[in-house]
Amino acid sequence: MNHNIWDPLHECLERKDLERLQLERLRSTLERVAKVPCYKDKFAASGISPGDIHSLDDMAKLPFTTKEDLRQNYPYGMFAVPMRDVVRIHSSSGTTGKPTVVGYSRKDLDDWSGLVARFMTAAGVLPDDIVHIAFGYGLFTGAFGLHYGAELIGSAVIPMSGGNTERQIMILKDYEATALVCTPSYALTLADRIEKMGHDPRTYLSLKVGLFGGEPWSEELRREIEKRLNIVATDNYGLSEIVGPGVAGECLCKKGMHIFEDHFIPEIIDPETGKVLPEGEKGELVLTNIVQEAIPLIRYRTRDITRLHYDKCDCGRTLVRMEKTMGRSDDMLIIKGVNVFPTQIEEILFQVEGCEPHYQLIVEREGTLDTLEVQVEVNENIFFDEMRKQRAFVEMLEKRLATNIGLHAKIKLVEPSAIPRHEGKANRIIDKRYK
Amino acid sequence: MKVEQISIFIENKSGRLAEVARVLGEKGVNIRALSLADTSDFGILRLLVDNTDVAQKTLKENGFTVNKTEVVAVEVPDDPGGLFNILQVLDEAEVNVEYMYAFVERNAGNAVIIFRFDEVDNAIAVLNGKGVSILSGEKLYSL
Incomplete structure (x- = not known):
């Protein structure tokens, strides 16, 4: 039953045991973050102290944390441990303005590896697998997260990094990689290129599974990747502010991504009112990190819209499942794994002499790549x-955009x-990828 | 001896060129010469009209982006080599031609070519120096 479960103890807990563990970890985390100036102020402002939290329902009394809080406390203001305990720094993939900075203690790195090992195992990755990682290594959490998870499982890791598609294909082929880690759109780019080289992408490589992330993707795209590369394509979820990849991941039932609730408490809220929504409703995902030492965030607003399902999964895990994200409650776009806010583009247009910021952003998936x-x-x-x-x-405009937003x-x-005049920002964006 | 020309930004979608013609026609503006440069996304339409100010105002009111520019109307002998002689004059003086197009009417048996130069005054001086005939706006519109 549980041959595909990395940590059966924590992934298959009875809900009442899970909730007891969550409450205990939450209360201990609150004690620790209460010393962080930002949280000290937030708790004072909402008239609450960590001692007031007696049940998970009391969580709704706690203040939210936002990306703005991280920006205002740039770079290290939100850290809950001294720098001597921090062994790693990562940051968000946004390329302009101040990025959001996160830190990891040694234990955090170990925990992170374990979380990634959970979803990689759930996707079928085993010690005898060869894992090809085509995410860019750097400040971005994607590559390192999957790297450590795969090593922990005992797989052989190929730290390929991004770019140079033909070389990627040569390494994939010659090193006989069985698992592929990249963005879903890049998986199709690989398939296209293999076809152009005159080979059949279904049989040319030794791949059996793909772990895709870094950008939103649809079920249709999954089916296309699975068909064209003849692999199992799985989704996982994470954000740099909350550990990176390893917040949630799919099992082979492919009925949503299991959130590792012994580490993260998920809530779904109405993004307008901030009210917690009843089970099964669609809203913004809010996460509380109840294990991390270096930068545990309380009720962090992910801005990702999704829905949670608590009924038990056929895989044996008792963990809640989140659906694929269905959009954002703010106007951030994720294009080729790069976070882009329309305001960044607006600023660039403003800087150009004579340019008025009447603009509209059209995001599409053309063939295999986001445009x-x-x-x-x-x-x-x-x-x-x-x-x-x-x-x-x-x-000149294209060049400035490329330099500033990295895309x-x-x-x-x-x-x-030509561009319809509306109130509000949402109309600035036409994202044809979400359907 | 410069002539005023208007340039209009046109998106590459059906009906936009017709819209320009309709708007001008309704105001009684007569188009005397035109040239269109286009890319896959947009085009730049240049017009010589009998009333530049009215044309510019009318098009703006109808939501078009319009700029006024100065061009030079050069009389070119309607013989083989006629255009070459003039281009050679410009080339020798290192005067850069941005673009050019033909005027519809002739003047006393000569063709009329509209030139857009980077440095208009210099170009006019060069052409005058070589005895090339340049037409004024009044003269041009009366053809």
């Missing part, structure tokens, strides 16, 4: 009657008033 098109309304200041100058202007966006000039 971002920025439609900018033309005005007399940025309209030239010489094609050479007009094109140079477009190229190639196509600039499309449109006529004035």
